[in-house]
Amino acid sequence: MKITIISVGKLKEKYLKQGIQEYLKRLSSYAKVDIIEVADEKAPENLSEAEEKQVKDKEGERILQAISPDTYVITLEIEGKMLSSEQLAKKMDELALHGKSKLAFVIGGSLGISEAVQQRSNFAISFSKMTFPHQLMRLILLEQVYRGFRISRGEPYHK
Numbered sequence: 141m142k143i144t145i146i147s148v149g150k151l152k153e154k155y156l157k158q159g160i161q162e163y164l165k166r167l168s169s170y171a172k173v174d175i176i177e178v179a180d181e182k183a184p185e186n187l188s189e190a191e192e193k194q195v196k197d198k199e200g201e202r203i204l205q206a207i208s209p210d211t212y213v214i215t216l217e218i219e220g221k222m223l224s225s226e227q228l229a230k231k232m233d234e235l236a237l238h239g240k241s242k243l244a245f246v247i248g249g250s251l252g253i254s255e256a257v258q259q260r261s262n263f264a265i266s267f268s269k270m271t272f273p274h275q276l277m278r279l280i281l282l283e284q285v286y287r288g289f290r291i292s293r294g295e296p297y298h299k
């Protein structure tokens with residue numbers, strides 16, 4: 141399976157970069173995982189709702205350009221559906237079983253995900269009702285994808 145993580149903005153913090161490199165290395169035994177960073181819009185504080193929508197729409201266009209038509213898209217959304225790690229593992233297994241060999245996870249920018257990207261999404265997953273910074277979300281997602289592969293293969297992993 142080819143997994144792409146599409147994320148808005150560049151990763152800056154060194155400690156996150158190190159963690160992400162570690163999980164990419166671990167995941168390399170299970171899948172080809174690429175990260176695509178799309179440019180974020182510089183968004184000052186106190187934007188009106190309409191201006192926020194414009195920012196999200198522009199970032200959304202860049203996200204959509206990075207997705208090929210035959211890709212199954214999972215967006216990360218606070219209001220999405222919460223799954224257990226086992227359920228995420230099962231979902232990835234089922235996608236592979238149904239011949240879906242391309243999977244993209246989309247992490248929004250600081251204002252979230254545009255409507256157009258939500259419409260393109262095949263499934264919206266929530267990691268809880270809490271808001272995580274998008275850069276940290278990348279690391280949490282990679283850990284869960286790695287955990288998912290270990291669960292699917294019955295391999296030991298931390299409980």
Ligand SMILES: C[S@@+](CC[C@H](N)C(=O)[O-])C[C@H]1O[C@@H](n2cnc3c(N)ncnc32)[C@H](O)[C@@H]1O
Nearest residue numbers: 216217247248251252266267268270271272274
């Ligand atoms: C800082 S958050 C954006 C917050 C924005 N107010 C919103 O409601 O989406 C940046 C991105 O991280 C991801 N994210 C943050 N917390 C999440 C959670 N609990 N579950 C799923 N995705 C989350 C989402 O993709 C979100 O677009």
